[in-house]
Every structure is written in C-alpha cells, then in structure tokens.
Amino acid sequence: MSEPIVSPIDGQVTAHFEYLSLERAQGRVDAAREAQRDWGRTSIATRVALCLGMLDAFERKLESHAQAISKMMGKPVTEARGEARTMRARVQALCALAPAALADEHLSEPEAPALGEPGRLRRFIRREPVGVVLDIAAWNYPLLVPMSVVVGAVLAGDAALIKHAPQTGLVGAFLADAFAEAGAPAGLVADFMCTHETVGALLDARAFDQVAFTGSTRGGGEVQRAAARANFFPVGLELGGKDPALVLPDCDFEFTVANLVEGAFYNAGQSCAAVERIYVHAEIWDRFVDAFQAQVAGLRMGDPLDSATTLGPVVDPAAASRIRAQVDAARSAGARELGGGLDFDCPRGDCYLPPAVFVDVDHSMALMREETFGPAIGLMKVDDAGAGIDRMNDSPYGLTASIWSRDDARVLSLAAEVQAGTVFQNRCDYLDPELPWVGTKDSGHGTSLSHLGLRALTRPKSFHLRTR
Numbered sequence: 509m510s511e512p513i514v515s516p517i518d519g520q521v522t523a524h525f526e527y528l529s530l531e532r533a534q535g536r537v538d539a540a541r542e543a544q545r546d547w548g549r550t551s552i553a554t555r556v557a558l559c560l561g562m563l564d565a566f567e568r569k570l571e572s573h574a575q576a577i578s579k580m581m582g583k584p585v586t587e588a589r590g591e592a593r594t595m596r597a598r599v600q601a602l603c604a605l606a607p608a609a610l611a612d613e614h615l616s617e618p619e620a621p622a623l624g625e626p627g628r629l630r631r632f633i634r635r636e637p638v639g640v641v642l643d644i645a646a647w648n649y650p651l652l653v654p655m656s657v658v659v660g661a662v663l664a665g666d667a668a669l670i671k672h673a674p675q676t677g678l679v680g681a682f683l684a685d686a687f688a689e690a691g692a693p694a695g696l697v698a699d700f701m702c703t704h705e706t707v708g709a710l711l712d713a714r715a716f717d718q719v720a721f722t723g724s725t726r727g728g729g730e731v732q733r734a735a736a737r738a739n740f741f742p743v744g745l746e747l748g749g750k751d752p753a754l755v756l757p758d759c760d761f762e763f764t765v766a767n768l769v770e771g772a773f774y775n776a777g778q779s780c781a782a783v784e785r786i787y788v789h790a791e792i793w794d795r796f797v798d799a800f801q802a803q804v805a806g807l808r809m810g811d812p813l814d815s816a817t818t819l820g821p822v823v824d825p826a827a828a829s830r831i832r833a834q835v836d837a838a839r840s841a842g843a844r845e846l847g848g849g850l851d852f853d854c855p856r857g858d859c860y861l862p863p864a865v866f867v868d869v870d871h872s873m874a875l876m877r878e879e880t881f882g883p884a885i886g887l888m889k890v891d892d893a894g895a896g897i898d899r900m901n902d903s904p905y906g907l908t909a910s911i912w913s914r915d916d917a918r919v920l921s922l923a924a925e926v927q928a929g930t931v932f933q934n935r936c937d938y939l940d941p942e943l944p945w946v947g948t949k950d951s952g953h954g955t956s957l958s959h960l961g962l963r964a965l966t967r968p969k970s971f972h973l974r975t976r
Contacts, residue, residue: 513678517813544665562689563600566592581676584819591652641718643670646780654670718744747950749782750878754910755787756913757791760912765796788889841873867886906948927948
C-alpha cells in the first residue's frame with residue numbers, strides 16, 4: 509500500500525513510499541545476510557573504495573535529492589545541499605580512520621611459554637563483523653544520521669538495512685541506490701521501510717545482529733525493550749537533548765552571539781545537538797540579550813525552496829502544536845518574550861513558527877527542562893561560572909554543551925564538571941567525525957563516529973596461538 513509524505517511547506521502530498529510486508533522484509537534480511545558472508549571477507553581497501561564510490565554516485569543526483577529532502581521535511585534547500593557536503597566529509601573521515609581502527613591488535617609475546625612447554629605464543633585481537641545491522645534513522649538530518657551507522661557498518665564488513673523515518677521515507681532508497689551504483693553486492697545495503705509491528709516481529713525472531721536508533725527518548729525506550737525481549741545483541745541509542753551554552757564575560761562577543769543564534773535556529777532548531785538554553789554571566793547580560801535579539805531578527809522565514817530562506821517550517825503540524833504548547837506554557841508561567849515577540853511575516857501553513865526568544869525563565873518551565881526541537885529558546889542570567897555549570901547539569905539530558913570564553917585553561921576545568929557526551933569551547937551543534945558521538949543520561953548510550961564508533965560495529969575475537 510502506498511503511503512503519502514505530506515510536505516510541511518504547503519500541506520500537500522509531495523511523494524509516496526511503500527512499507528515492506530513481513531515476508532518481503534524477511535527477504536531483505538536474508539539477502540543482507542547472504543551478501544555479508546562474502547563482504548566480511550573483503551579487504552578494508554575494497555570497503556573504502558565502495559564507500560567513496562557511493563559518494564560519487566550520490567553527488568550525481570545531489571540537486572534532485574536536496575530538493576526532495578527539502579520538500580519532505582521542510583529544511584531550506586541550501587541546508588539540504590550543505591548536509592550532502594557534510595556527508596561527504598564525514599564518510600571520507602571514516603574511510604581514513606578505518607584501516608587503523610579495524611586492524612588486528614598484536615600483543616607482546618610472553619617471556620616464556622605456559623607450563624614450560626616448547627614453542628612460542630602469538631596473541632592478537634581481531635575486529636570481526638557483527639553481521640546484519642539495522643539502522644533506524646531520524647528525519648531531521650536524513651543523510652547524516654544514517655551515514656554514521658551505514659558507512660561504519662560497511663567499513664566494518666557488515667550489511668546494513670536502513671529503516672528511515674516515514675517523513676523522509678525516500679532517503680533510504682536514495683542511499684541504497686548510490687551504494688548499488690557504486691558496485692555494492694546485491695542486498696548489502698538496502699532500503700528497509702517497515703512498520704513498527706514488522707520491525708518488532710523481526711526483532712523477536714532475532715533477525716538482526718545489531719540495532720542503531722536515532723530519535724526520541726521515548727522511542728529509544730521502546731526499541732530497547734523490544735530488542736531485549738529475546739535477544740542479546742548490541743543496541744545503540746542516540747536520543748534527545750536539551751543542550752546548554754554558558755557565556756562568560758571574556759568571550760569573543762560578536763562571534764559568540766552569531767554562533768549561538770545559528771546553533772539555536774539552524775534547521776528550525778530541529779537538531780538533537782541544537783542549543784536549547786543559554787546561561788549568560790550577569791556582567792554581560794544586557795548586552796547579550798540585545799545582540800541576540802538583533803541577530804535573530806535577521807533570520808529570513810519563507811519557502812525552503814527559496815535559496816534566500818534561512819528559517820523554514822517545522823516538520824509537521826503535530827510538532828508545531830507541541831512547540832506552541834511549550835511556548836504558551838512558558839508565557840503563562842511568567843517568561844517574557846523579547847520584543848513582545850519578534851516581528852516575522854510567517855508564510856501560511858500550520859508548520860511555520862516564528863523564532864521565539866524568552867527571558868525571565870526558570871527551571872520549573874518545560875522550555876528549560878524538556879526538549880523543544882523547534883525555533884524557541886530561553887536565556888537565563890547567572891552570577892558566576894559555577895552557577896552556570898550547576899544549571900547546565902540540572903537536566904535529564906546530556907548530549908552536548910558549550911562554553912564560550914577565551915580562557916582555555918578555565919574552560920577545560922569547567923568542562924570537566926559538565927555532564928555531557930561532548931563539551932565544546934567556542935562552537936556548538938557540530939559533529940566531528942574523528943571524535944566519538946556519545947550521550948549521557950536520557951540522551952542515550954552507545955558510540956558512533958571515530959575509531960571507537962567503527963569498532964562498535966564489530967565484535968572482538970581473541971587469537972591465542974602456540975607455534976611448535
């Protein structure tokens with residue numbers, strides 16, 4: 509049965525996809541397992557060549573793919589093109605890391621053989637593929653989210669099945685087709701659009717060897733419970749965030765303001781690592797509030813297909829309603845919107861929300877405690893850095909955090925106290941592919957990216973050999 513994708517741009521159906529039946533889904537699992545048996549024996553150089561070839565194949569259709577992504581989920585087309593460029597850089601980085609990350613690790617030879625028997629001992633650790641990896645990907649960065657897992661799996665010798673979000677239900681096929689055009693064995697990387705019920709049935713049947721999920725904390729809990737019913741395979745969860753920033757008086761002021769506005773409102777704030785709350789030292793509070801408001805006023809709302817647009821709609825009416833409710837609750841609790849609400853000419857449609865910036869906020873408000881995932885943010889004054897760190901840690905989430913200061917030694921000391929998977933100095937909302945992407949608390953568990961993320965898609969096997 510054909511499923512519609514309704515565009516947040518105009519509320520019209522922009523594309524269709526089909527869910528796999530349980531029988532067809534099982535067929536793709538079987539094909540992936542068959543392809544992986546041979547793929548797991550290939551050299552790292554062969555795997556790298558395939559991933560780089562996939563990039564070239566994708567780039568030949570980049571513009572049509574970027575337009576389709578913008579129509580499906582509302583991202584400005586300039587940001588969709590930028591996501592494709594970032595995908596290339598990320599894949600290239602993982603390809604460069606793979607030879608060393610996945611090489612055998614040789615241990616020193618013991619001084620004497622065990623039990624005094626003749627011969628020598630050779631010991632090493634090999635990273636073997638796990639098998640078939642299911643990636644359940646989110647819609648907000650429809651290229652970058654699956655690439656961290658899918659390319660990592662292919663480099664590790666695994667097969668990968670891409671279950672994309674329904675809102676971006678064509679993207680799994682875009683990626684699988686690019687791998688196929690680059691010469692991937694049939695079934696090695698496959699689009700895997702299934703209902704929750706089908707995935708649940710396959711989890712119960714132990715169809716997969718590893719699962720990666722990117723999405724809400726609630727959704728991560730459902731995946732964890734489903735996987736645990738009858739399985740003992742790894743589950744990686746990248747979940748929600750309420751990422752804070754601390755702005756200190758010695759920051760590079762204009763640079764800080766510009767970057768925090770981008771970190772809060774890029775992709776309409778729909779990023780797991782978006783800046784969602786900002787704590788500003790009292791010494792620069794008034795100046796910061798004025799400058800932040802002025803910078804936000806320079807955003808341009810409009811049609812995402814217009815290259816001049818910098819702020820498009822949120823993904824669907826339900827998301828817009830949830831964000832409006834959080835904003836309205838903050839107002840009712842005493843939060844003050846800057847300028848009485850910034851003056852934006854919003855296009856017609858349920859999914860367009862003007863950016864909202866609030867002061868007079870506190871941690872009793874959902875705006876400062878719960879994930880917003882939209883174009884709204886609270887600014888809060890703090891008396892000193894210690895109070896700022898306490899506020900940053902007063903959250904059920906712990907994905908990223910940022911500190912804005914020129915004092916490198918002080919930032920490093922403060923960063924050690926921050927409860928987050930990644931702490932930035934003078935930057936935000938960024939994934940470095942050479943660093944592990946991890947979360948703490950309700951932001952999930954598991955590792956992607958970096959040499960650790962590549963190894964997480966393998967299982968270690970010990971070799972203990974006595975030569976005679």
